[in-house]
Amino acid sequence: MRKLIDTNPQSVAGAKPAAGARGLVGSRAEHDSAWKHVRGQARYIDDLPEPDGMLHAAVGQSAQAHARIKSMDLSAVRTYPGVVAVLTVKDVPGHTDIGPVFPGDPVLADDIVEHIGQPLFAVAATSHRAARQAARLAKVEYEPLEKFLTAEQALEAQSFVRPMHQQLSGEPDKVLKEAPHRLQGQLYVGGQEHFYLEGQACLVEPTEDAGVHVHTSSQHPTEVQKLVAEVLDLPIHEVQVEVRRMGGGFGGKETQAAPLACIAALLARHTGRAIKYRMARQDDMVQTGKRHDFFTTYDIAFDDDGILQGADIMVAGRCGFSPDLSDAIVDRAMFHSDNAYSLGDARVTGHRCKTHTVSNTAYRGFGGPQGMMVIECAMDDIARHRGLDPLDLRKRNLYRPGRDTTHYGQVVEQHVLADLIEQLEASSDYRNRRVEIAEFNRDNPVLKRGLALTPVKFGISFTAQHLNQAGALVHIYTDGSILINHGGTEMGQGLYIKVAQVVASAFQVDLDKIKVSSTRTDKVPNTSPTAASSGSDLNGMAALDACEKIKARLVEFAAETYGVSTDEVRFADNQVIAGDKSVDWAEFVQSAYMARISLSSSGFYSTPKIHYDRATGKGRPFYYYANGAACAEVVLDTLTGEYRCTRVDILHDVGDSLNPAIDIGQIEGGFVQGMGWLTTEELVFNDDGRLLSNGPATYKIPAVSDAPPVFNVQLLKDSPNREATVFRSKAVGEPPFMLGMSVWSALRDAVASIADYRYSPPLDTPATPERVLNAVTATRQWVKEKDTAAAGAPATGEPVC
Structure with missing residues (x-):
């Protein structure tokens, strides 16, 4: 069930658009390539006509997570049928480091490798198959070196890709020490594979002036242009980059498309022929970065009503072997560790952990979702500790006039969340369903239902000012x-x-x-x-x-x-x-x-108004905030840990919508993708650092059957952006992703019902059936211990996220 709410946009001159002109701002115009997608006429990189003499590229991959290369014999690679060229880092005429912001990303490895799958050499052959098969024939001798694979290992070893950063507001240590109530907890938040339908791909053609024309599936054509020029030792104007469309990106093609283009351009320069570099799905998953998984902790002070007074929050992202965009990603996790709530006096610390895994990168939300998870975990824990409905606790702690300054100094100027949540609470029938679900859970020893309504406040702007x-x-x-x-x-x-x-x-x-x-x-x-x-x-x-x-x-x-x-x-x-x-x-x-x-x-x-001083941890990094809320219901089988999301109600603020149909689609897709991140999508590495979940058979993205059968989506009416954005609209790409947090919170709610909502069950993400079953076991163990405790002992649960 879908509900579309029309906005009432103004024209440029301030009047309503004339009725006679069709498809103006505010109308539900269909996607410009919709029919091309349906008919298979939309061209992607692999659909482009292949130039005469075109060759295919592949790379040899490291088999070690961290090692010194003692020797590399490529003779079998060079003599494989169809192979035209084989290049190593010594054949690069220009820059060999293609780090997008900070150095650390060699286009091809030199003497050290730092993750399994790192490119060692490049092959050009007459077919895609020949290039891939030849690349596997290299004989490489390694000297293994010490490796760190998890954020916790890197924290212990103080292994970082960038320095620690901290934001401080007030005196959190004093508040925490003197507070009436104080809780501590921790949460591991898993990573996520982008799993775009079109994998990483590019087609590079030499031009008559020693330059190249690059067709790429990239979110950042200018960066591709700059890095290709640097690798080829050319002025930037000799490189033209073109992007018609991508078959999905989600951040995975912001920086990670550039290495393919650089390698293809090197081969094109060397052979004088067009080069197509299209990654097979397994290679794509092994060689390209993911959403950062995070290890997070909190220490929070609050009063008798559960209102936050202070917080000490730590977020540590597993960045992989190089900085990539991790500095800004961890920054955004820090900025969003409050989500929609006033923390009071607060300290937020962010660590960029270096591990010997593929370099993690941008993903829809860019660290914001991971930051929000720690405070949403704390909200549930405090509610259980105080015997409150988690929604009531969340509403009490929302930013509001008088408590509207974030821990990084930005004032929340447009307060829409309180009204938005009230509307969703009514339209989703939250209160009646809460009573009904509690009765159901009392009567059912095996099946348990859970309900949660969670908000989203997401800052809109690049945190790197020059990108705006x-x-x-x-x-x-x-x-x-x-x-x-x-x-x-x-x-x-x-x-x-x-x-x-x-x-x-x-x-x-x-x-x-x-x-x-x-x-x-x-x-x-x-x-x-x-x-x-x-x-x-x-x-x-x-x-x-x-x-x-x-x-x-x-x-x-x-x-x-x-x-x-x-x-x-x-x-x-x-x-x-x-x-x-x-x-x-x-x-x-x-x-x-x-x-x-x-x-x-x-x-x-x-973009006007934005600024941020890293030295002080203060500023206005965001032009405005986008807001939304989701109410999710789940049903859980406590014998197996399996569950279904049965109903979702969403109310989202997009200002005056440019296109309600497109915005509704973004909200639906973002929610399902966020739900997948927190429930089914599990990245599994072995002890050597090898990715085991490297294909659709071992990595489960949400299917149509995973979408809730009742799915109500509405746009908040009469909420134009107070800032002078285009037609007073608000961004809609990333914020809906975080609405998926409601499903994770609803799962915890279902498990907590086993303990009559007195205990906050541990549930790291993704909340796979195995993890949910472990949470059920932990909750039953807590109940057993309380039942056998001395009469009159308090029965409030300790928070264990």
């Missing part, structure tokens, strides 16, 4: 059609159609007059990655800026041509209206061209 910028290029042709190019990339999330709707609304013309072309570095330079939920915010505003420049020229031309003031010129219903005169859009554009009026412009946008 975007460019766009808008052309109007003489028939009135409009072409847009911008720096954002399309990975199925609907960015292209949203930007097209922004431009259609700017000129008040039908959406079918608008086309968005492939993202290309030779059209819009120096772009930021499509990440941090900022694609529409940044690129929509850049496109709008370009439109406003063109409109200013057209308005002046119309006023002069028709003898009216500029205030009397407006755009509506596929027409330009000047006083009493109405002219068809295409006719007006043709006349403007004949009068030599420029019909093209670039646009630019940079």
Whole structure:
């Protein structure tokens, strides 16, 4: 069951969009590639026509997690049928380190390897099969070195990829010491494989000027361009990068697409032939980074009503062997360790743990989900400790006027969560269901039901300030059609159609007059990655800026041509209206061209107000917050640990929606992906550091059957963004992911019912049936111990996350 709530967006000039122009902002326009996807006509990298003489790439992979390479014999690789070229790090003409922010990522290993699967050498062959088979024939002799595989091991050894960072507000030590109540706990939060449908892939073609043209499945074309140029020792303008679409990204193609392009470009330079590098699924899962798993702890003070007074929180991310984006990812975990709650006096410490595993990377939420989990764990624990409904405790601790400053100094200016939760509490019938579920659990010794309603407050902006910028290029042709190019990339999330709707609304013309072309570095330079939920915010505003420049020229031309003031010129219903005169859009554009009026412009946008001082741990890293809440119900078999999510109700705030249908789809997909992260998706490594869950047979993403049979999604009405975003909309890419926390909390609620909700069961994530069954066993053991305790002994549970 789905419910779509229309927004009521304003036009650029402040009035409602004219009814006659179709597909404007606020309408449920379908995805621009929807029919291409359905018909199989949408082209991905592996669908592109193959140039004559094209070769296929593969790499030899390290078999050790941490070792010194004593010798490497590649003779069998070079002589394998179909092999044309074999390159090592010594064949790289330019930079050999392709770390995206900080150094540490060799394009090919030199004398040290630091994770199983690390590329040792590159092979170009006449077929994909030949390249992969040849790459396996290398004879490599290793000298094993000490290795760390978990965050806990790295913490103990003080092994880090970047320095520790801390945020401090008030005097948490004093508050914790003097507080009426104090709880401590810890939680392990598992990682997650991106499992995009289209794996990592690129096609690199040499150009006539010693450069290359790169077709890549990347969220960050500019970074691919820069790193390829550096590896080839070329100026950046000799490298063009193009992205039409990706078959999913989720952050996994923000930095990790670049190594493929660099290796393919090296082979293309060496052979003078086009190179396709398409990873097989197993290679992709072994060689590319995941969501960081985190080891987290909390020490929290609160009063008799459960209101937080102080906190000491530690988050430690397993970063893998190199920094990649881990500095910013752990930062965001720290920023979101409060989620929606005022912590009081607080200290939040973040560690970037170096392990000899593949370098973990961006994933939807970018550390925010892992940070939120520690405080949501604490909320459940405090509620059980005080005998409260967890929802009541959460509501008491929400940010509100008077308690609206975060531990990093940003003031929460738009308080929507209290009303949003009240609406969801009513629409989901939370209170009646809570009573019904408690009665059901009392009467059923085997099946137990759980219910939880959890909020999300997610900061929107890149935490690296310089990335908060975007460019766009808008052309109007003489028939009135409009072409847009911008720096954002399309990975199925609907960015292209949203930007097209922004431009259609700017000129008040039908959406079918608008086309968005492939993202290309030779059209819009120096772009930021499509990440941090900022694609529409940044690129929509850049496109709008370009439109406003063109409109200013057209308005002046119309006023002069028709003898009216500029205030009397407006755009509506596929027409330009000047006083009493109405002219068809295409006719007006043709006349403007004949009068030599420029019909093209670039646009630019940079996010205002944001800043952060790492030295003090204070600032305003986010332009605004996106909010939402989910109410999830589960049913659990306490004999096996198996469970089902039976119903979910979501109310989410997207401001004035650019496209309600696209936003609903993002919320549904984000929730299911978040639920998968916390329940079924388990990354398993053996003691040598080898990934065992390396394919769909051993790694379980949610299926259609895992989605709740009752799934109600609504957009919060009448909640425009108070900040001047594009049409007062709010980001929708990442925030819904964290709504999946409600399922994990509902599972804990179901298990806690065994102890009459007096005990907070331990449940690390992902909450697989095995872990849930262990939680059931621990809870029953606690009940047994309490039942055999001396009469009159207190029966409040200690928090063990």
